[in-house]
Amino acid sequence: MRIIAGKARRLPLKTLPGKDTRPTTDRIKETLFNILSPELSDARFLDLFAGSGQIGLEAVSRGAKHCVFVENNKKACEVINENMRFTKLADQCRIMQTDCMAALRQLEGNERFDIIFMDPPYGKELEVELLSYLSHSAVVGEKAFIIIEAALDTDFSYVHAMGYEILKEKIYKTNKHVFLTK
Numbered sequence: 014m015r016i017i018a019g020k021a022r023r024l025p026l027k028t029l030p031g032k033d034t035r036p037t038t039d040r041i042k043e044t045l046f047n048i049l050s051p052e053l054s055d056a057r058f059l060d061l062f063a064g065s066g067q068i069g070l071e072a073v074s075r076g077a078k079h080c081v082f083v084e085n086n087k088k089a090c091e092v093i094n095e096n097m098r099f100t101k102l103a104d105q106c107r108i109m110q111t112d113c114m115a116a117l118r119q120l121e122g123n124e125r126f127d128i129i130f131m132d133p134p135y136g137k138e139l140e141v142e143l144l145s146y147l148s149h150s151a152v153v154g155e156k157a158f159i160i161i162e163a164a165l166d167t168d169f170s171y172v173h174a175m176g177y178e179i180l181k182e183k184i185y186k187t188n189k190h191v192f193l194t195k
Contacts, residue, residue: 014026014028014036014039014065014067015039016067016070016071016074016100017039017042017043017046017071018046018071018074018075019071019073019074019075019076020074020102021070021073021074021100021101021102022074024099024100026065026066026067026070026096026099026100027065027092027095027096027099028064028065028067028092029064029065029086029088029089029092036064036065036067037067037068037132037162041185041188041190042067042068042071044183044185045068045160045183045190046071046072046075048181048183048190048192049072049128049158049160050075052127052128052158053072053075053076053077053128054076054077055076055077055078056072056076056077056078056126056127056128057077057078057079057080057124057125057126057127057128057154058072058073058077058079058080058081058126058127058128058129058130059080059081059083059120059126059128059129059130059152060072060080060081060082060083060130061083061113061116061129061130061131061132061133061143062083062084062113062131062132062133062134062139063082063083063084063089063093063108064084064089064132065089065092065093065096066082066084066092066093066096066097066106066108067096068130068132069081069082069106069130070096070097070100070102070106072128072130073102073105073106074100074102077105077128078105079105079106079107080105080106080107081106081107081108081109081116081120081124081126082106082107082108082109083108083109083111083112083113083116084108084109084110085110085111085112085113087110090108090110093108094108113131113133113139113143114142114143114146117143117146117147117150117152120152121150121151121152122151124152125151125152125153125154125157126152126153126154126157127154127156127157127158128157128158128160129147129152129153129157129158129159129160130159130160130162131143131159131160131161131162132161132162133161133163135163135164135167135188136164140161140163140167141171144159144161144172144175144177144193145175147159148175148176148177148195153195156194157194157195158180158192158193158194159177159192159193159194160190160191160192160193161190161191161193162188162189162190163188163189163190163191164188164189165184165187165188165189167189167191169182169191172193176195177193177194177195178193178194178195179191179192179193180192180193180194
């Protein structure tokens with residue numbers, strides 16, 4: 014696992030050993046950032062269920078102004094800290110060691126994000142609660158994108174009733190990215 018492009022290009026990243034996280038493959042990450050590329054310059058990026066921090070660090074490496082990582086696993090937060098220091102991107106990053114709903118409540122009224130990425134554990138429908146909250150939250154910037162990494166069989170037909178529009182759904186062999194806007 015590595016940073017693919019930008020100022021920290023080719024630098025390897027650490028990941029949490031074991032099966033507690035599912036690192037996004039370089040190939041899927043490259044496709045994701047090819048899609049996001051026009052939106053990254055000076056963007057404020059929120060990485061929910063951050064794992065190793067690779068998605069948010071890739072965003073900052075490619076031009077995002079700032080990234081907030083939200084991760085409740087202490088060991089994963091230590092890995093994110095190590096990766097931030099190693100890539101020399103720490104001054105543009107902040108970690109919140111808490112669950113995602115608590116983090117969103119803390120961020121409310123203090124920060125707005127242009128891109129919100131979430132990679133929740135599959136099959137637990139955690140994205141439903143988060144999308145419901147975000148549908149009326151001030152942390153979502155005016156023209157923000159929300160991207161969810163999900164299992165192939167995850168249903169998103171409910172998002173229209175929450176006021177979202179599905180801009181794009183990118184299907185891979187093992188999972189998918191769903192791009193939403195309000």
